[in-house]
Amino acid sequence: NAGVIQTPRHKVTGKGQEATLWCEPISGHSAVFWYRQTIVQGLEFLTYFRNQAPIDDSGMPKERFSAQMPNQSHSTLKIQSTQPQDSAVYLCASSLAGGNTGQLYFGEGSKLTVL
Amino acid sequence: AQSVTQPDARVTVSEGASLQLRCKYSYFGTPYLFWYVQYPRQGLQLLLKYYPGDPVVQGVNGFEAEFSKSNSSFHLRKASVHWSDWAVYFCAVSRTGGYKVVFGSGTRLLVSP
Numbered sequence: 001n002a003g004v005i006q007t008p009r010h011k012v013t014g015k016g017q018e019a020t021l022w023c024e025p026i027s028g029h030s031a032v033f034w035y036r037q038t039i040v041q042g043l044e045f046l047t048y049f050r051n052q053a054p055i056d057d058s059g060m061p062k063e064r065f066s067a068q069m070p071n072q073s074h075s076t077l078k079i080q081s082t083q084p085q086d087s088a089v090y091l092c093a094s095s096l097a098g099g100n101t102g103q104l105y106f107g108e109g110s111k112l113t114v115l
Numbered sequence: 116a117q118s119v120t121q122p123d124a125r126v127t128v129s130e131g132a133s134l135q136l137r138c139k140y141s142y143f144g145t146p147y148l149f150w151y152v153q154y155p156r157q158g159l160q161l162l163l164k165y166y167p168g169d170p171v172v173q174g175v176n177g178f179e180a181e182f183s184k185s186n187s188s189f190h191l192r193k194a195s196v197h198w199s200d201w202a203v204y205f206c207a208v209s210r211t212g213g214y215k216v217v218f219g220s221g222t223r224l225l226v227s228p
Contacts, residue, residue, distance in 0.1 A: 043205065045215060048215070056214075091159070104161070104216060106159040107158050108156070
């Protein structure tokens with residue numbers, strides 16, 4: 001069991017550039033979540049997929065953030081026109097059974113720094 | 116909506132001493148409750164989980180937590196802290212049968228020699 005894999009571990013972008021973060025969930029897990037972690041806001045829910053379908057994106061900033069899950073083995077989080085306030089650790093998690101057990105398996109995170 | 120409050124941002128404990136990290140939740144009904152731990156430069160790992168049943172749940176590495184509906188609390192305890200327990204601990208709540216997990220702000224545990 002390789003666990004949830006996130007790439008890149010660190011990304012530095014200039015203001016206004018695009019950043020794409022990748023997540024490979026644990027094989028057999030049907031639920032994928034994205035969270036954002038900052039010192040000030042803590043862990044914020046961004047979005048949730050179940051069986052590759054987007055179920056809840058209520059935590060996503062609407063204008064520049066988008067997430068996709070084109071197949072069961074990976075999900076992407078894209079941030080367009082990055083801003084310094086987007087600097088954070090982005091955590092991907094997966095779960096069995098549609099996520100309704102509440103038990104999440106997290107990746108090590110992708111640390112995004114926007115200069 | 117459910118929420119979680121961890122009132123202590125930082126707790127320092129001597130190695131070998133006992134530990135309690137506090138967690139208060141807000142939820143109408145009976146929630147699922149969790150404690151996760153985040154070691155330096157790692158993702159979050161599940162320590163223990165409470166599903167409706169026995170109010171005292173055992174976790175990994177000697178951790179346990181007790182659910183109290185009357186106090187809306189889910190405090191984490193350990194009898195004897197080890198230096199390797201140095202980490203950030205997150206309490207979390209989920210709606211029964213729901214998918215969204217809401218996390219508290221975390222408590223950083225420092226272990227002194």
